[in-house]
Amino acid sequence: MTQAFDAALRAFTPRLPLGVGFSGGADSTALLLACHARWPGQVVALHVNHGLQAAADGFEAHCRALCERLQIPLRTGHVDARPQPGQSPEDAARRARYASLGALALADGATPAIKDIAIAQHGDDQAETLLLALSRGAGAPGLAAMPAQWERAGIQWYRPLLGVAGQDVRRWLQDQGVPWIEDPTNTDERYTRNRIRRQLLPALDAVFPQFRDTFARSAAHAAQASLLLQEMAQGDLAASGDPPRIAALRALSPPRQANLLRHWLRQAHSVVPSAAQLAELQAQLADCATRGHRIRIRVGAGFVVREGEMLGWYNS
The missing domain is CATH 3.40.50.620 (HUPs)
Incomplete structure (x- = not known):
């Protein structure tokens, strides 16, 4: 046994x-x-x-x-x-x-x-x-x-x-x-x-x-998919800048944009947005067509904000 x-x-x-x-x-x-x-x-x-x-x-x-x-x-x-x-x-x-x-x-x-x-x-x-x-x-x-x-x-x-x-x-x-x-x-x-x-x-x-x-096989498949998503996010972040430029984010498809945002927040600020926070952030980015549009969304212990043409972050 x-x-x-x-x-x-x-x-x-x-x-x-x-x-x-x-x-x-x-x-x-x-x-x-x-x-x-x-x-x-x-x-x-x-x-x-x-x-x-x-x-x-x-x-x-x-x-x-x-x-x-x-x-x-x-x-x-x-x-x-x-x-x-x-x-x-x-x-x-x-x-x-x-x-x-x-x-x-x-x-x-x-x-x-x-x-x-x-x-x-x-x-x-x-x-x-x-x-x-x-x-x-x-x-x-x-x-x-x-x-x-x-x-x-x-x-x-x-x-x-x-x-x-x-x-x-x-x-x-x-x-x-x-x-x-x-x-x-x-x-x-x-x-x-x-x-x-x-x-x-x-x-x-x-x-x-x-x-x-x-279950172990399913977890292994998910791990492989997660690695592919991470590789894509790393490439997209390198192309959009770190912190990412708003124009570059707006040019991505919604799933790819969400993948990049999760990666950036986790890597740079050690926070993981909830589904609702991420959806709100993407909605704000979709509306962010003018210089005057503000972004300020709580994620974890801080806020994602607009800083000129880029996204920024600060602790509350």
Whole structure:
């Protein structure tokens, strides 16, 4: 029953030494143990203490004790993962976690230097991410769900278990006889992801047993489409100027114009417009035939404005 897990680890070929994100939960414990068994002495556990629960220090103590018993080096980081106004708790925790993992890997004076990090999201997590994206009406980037590999700040990140069902990960870990901790928030159905995990995935398993594979293929198609859209937006932005000239934007078809605007706002200002904000901005551009026409539309924490013959941006 653990063939998929074993096959996924055999196919995983990172640079060594390897950092493994380690929360102490079942999935990250399985990944850490499997990587340690395959590359003994070449794996470092990276633990992030979010400080959001009373049990957070207990999680860290568990991770420290297990790593000491198995003689796996452990690096720990403490973060403030409280959300900013308008930010979801899940997004705040995710951003803080990845920033801390990267900092732990590249910590000054840390030995050994780590250039590759593996994290333990699996096939069920991928399906949940795709369903969340569908529920929010996401476009191609959102429907691409989670990539199996990407680069950020000089680090290669990997999700080697994306093709493995969550139950297979736990079965492998149970065979090892190694304890793990259960995060109580994973059963809190106030979070949409938990409702999907506990209610929708079992129903999908009963009706479409191969849904993880088919969802993964759909996400891969969306990822490919997203890359093509990004390449087109980069070319259009280079042609229209950065920030873009209004005349150049008005010359594009509405879908291509929307693609360029999303790309510019995300790349230059780290904001993603809602569908309504983007539609309003495009309507304003369509009416922007005279020098006197003003544009001022809120997007995220700032505003898109007209600055002469170009679009501009300022924080509120």
